[in-house]
Amino acid sequence: MQPPTDRARPVAILATGIWLTLGLLTRLAARAGGAGGGSSSSHSSGGGSSSSHSSGSGGFSVHSSSGSGGSSGSSVFSLFCFLIFLGIAGLILYLTLRNMKSWSTGKPGTPPPLPDGEDEGLAAFFAANPDFELDAFRQKVSDAFLKIQAAWSAQSLAEVRPFISDGIYQRFATQFHMMALLQQQNRLENVRIFDISPVAASRDGEYDVLQVRISAAMNDAFVCQLDHSLDTDGHEAFAEYWSFIRKRVATKPGGDIYQNQGCPSCGAPLPPDMGELCRCTYCQVMVNSGEFDWVLAEITQEADYGRDSRWAGSAAPQLPQALAELTAEAPDLAVQLIEDKASNAFMQIMTALATRNPAVVRRFVSDDALAAVTALIPQQDIIFNRLYLNEAVLFDAARVDGRHQLRVGLTATLQRVQLAPKRGFTPVDPEEIRAGYVVTLERDAAAVPTKGALYQHQCPNCAGAVGDTLDLNCQYCGVPLNSMHNEWIVTRFEENGAL
Ligand SMILES: [Zn+2]
Numbered sequence: 001m002q003p004p005t006d007r008a009r010p011v012a013i014l015a016t017g018i019w020l021t022l023g024l025l026t027r028l029a030a031r032a033g034g035a036g037g038g039s040s041s042s043h044s045s046g047g048g049s050s051s052s053h054s055s056g057s058g059g060f061s062v063h064s065s066s067g068s069g070g071s072s073g074s075s076v077f078s079l080f081c082f083l084i085f086l087g088i089a090g091l092i093l094y095l096t097l098r099n100m101k102s103w104s105t106g107k108p109g110t111p112p113p114l115p116d117g118e119d120e121g122l123a124a125f126f127a128a129n130p131d132f133e134l135d136a137f138r139q140k141v142s143d144a145f146l147k148i149q150a151a152w153s154a155q156s157l158a159e160v161r162p163f164i165s166d167g168i169y170q171r172f173a174t175q176f177h178m179m180a181l182l183q184q185q186n187r188l189e190n191v192r193i194f195d196i197s198p199v200a201a202s203r204d205g206e207y208d209v210l211q212v213r214i215s216a217a218m219n220d221a222f223v224c225q226l227d228h229s230l231d232t233d234g235h236e237a238f239a240e241y242w243s244f245i246r247k248r249v250a251t252k253p254g255g256d257i258y259q260n261q262g263c264p265s266c267g268a269p270l271p272p273d274m275g276e277l278c279r280c281t282y283c284q285v286m287v288n289s290g291e292f293d294w295v296l297a298e299i300t301q302e303a304d305y306g307r308d309s310r311w312a313g314s315a316a317p318q319l320p321q322a323l324a325e326l327t328a329e330a331p332d333l334a335v336q337l338i339e340d341k342a343s344n345a346f347m348q349i350m351t352a353l354a355t356r357n358p359a360v361v362r363r364f365v366s367d368d369a370l371a372a373v374t375a376l377i378p379q380q381d382i383i384f385n386r387l388y389l390n391e392a393v394l395f396d397a398a399r400v401d402g403r404h405q406l407r408v409g410l411t412a413t414l415q416r417v418q419l420a421p422k423r424g425f426t427p428v429d430p431e432e433i434r435a436g437y438v439v440t441l442e443r444d445a446a447a448v449p450t451k452g453a454l455y456q457h458q459c460p461n462c463a464g465a466v467g468d469t470l471d472l473n474c475q476y477c478g479v480p481l482n483s484m485h486n487e488w489i490v491t492r493f494e495e496n497g498a499l
């Protein structure tokens, strides 16, 4: 979550100027969604040059607006405006590429030159990884982007599971769950990628993190069988920031988990749909551990990126020092993984609220956190018409009573609706709102990390499968599942107000 740097400032100013001038025209053409709690205005401050319209759905990964449905009658005018927009976008893209010199021609052994003011982390990454193949990486990002839009349309994660983190998986799975309850489909077609540019890199524990800006456009058709007044249809152009992580000491550099070529460790075929547990059934490795290839770990809308993050100013002053001290005791600690775990926990907590079933979270929360979640469970069947996790940001770290304590701020865009049997649903929130939450994670300072994946319904001690149950002891080995001796446990869950 590094703030973006001011790359290509002149181009950004030019882009902003043209954008403001043509704001009305392009808004007609690109159908600014209005979702995301009022973030429908365009943003050019997210990451330097902005050549495409971020219409700010607030969606975490795929663009789904909830603007007024139907297309206007002025389709010819819209097409005209769109062509103008494309021309300008092309010009800006050209200027941007020229400004970025020969990035796209980077070859192994020759790190691409960086323009003035480029992210220092990127420069350091390229210097430390002279064999890094930018074009091959871009191809993986492109594969990931296209496959994820298809997965979203099909509401199936089978094809993308090997290269997404557990937190990303949970975000999608939870949304699919809600969309199924409301009989919703969101088809994305004619997906076009305009540009894929690495914008920042950082070291995070044992991992490298690469942040990539993707600008793209697609047709976006949203259909709700329970209430067709929610249907929308349109064409969207937008930008998102995708974060990929990889272990610095990758056991098999060159592994490719984007083309479904089997287990990157033993070569055995992977199950066609691994579900929430991204594990090879033959050699038992976690395919998405970052040991074999880049893994998608976070998706941030341009409107929430960097300095635009709600949590950007919330970081505790002592955070870097505290993290350094905790990491000295726990070398496996990585901010991106903690934020991913908090995302995962958050989505499961929201599922517990929507299904009114605290057993969904019992295994990974303390008694206090369980009480907090249970107190938030509504009396009626209230579920989420939209539930996007915009961001998860670690903002505080401390050592408390022999434990490591980490606090993660989350921003979500959501609309609660009340289900009425056979009568569709009625809104609780009149429109989408943005809401803040804080998840506190704690683990023993002397913890012994294990291979069990508690958040993926696996006992951390014996790796036995765990269902959604209020029984805290593993049915196989008897060990308390929410022990802080093995795994990060949610010890507090707090609402942080509407934003
Ligand atoms: Zn294997």
Ligand SMILES: [Zn+2]
Pocket: 459, 460, 461, 462, 463, 464, 474, 475, 476, 477, 478, 479
């Ligand atoms: Zn067990």
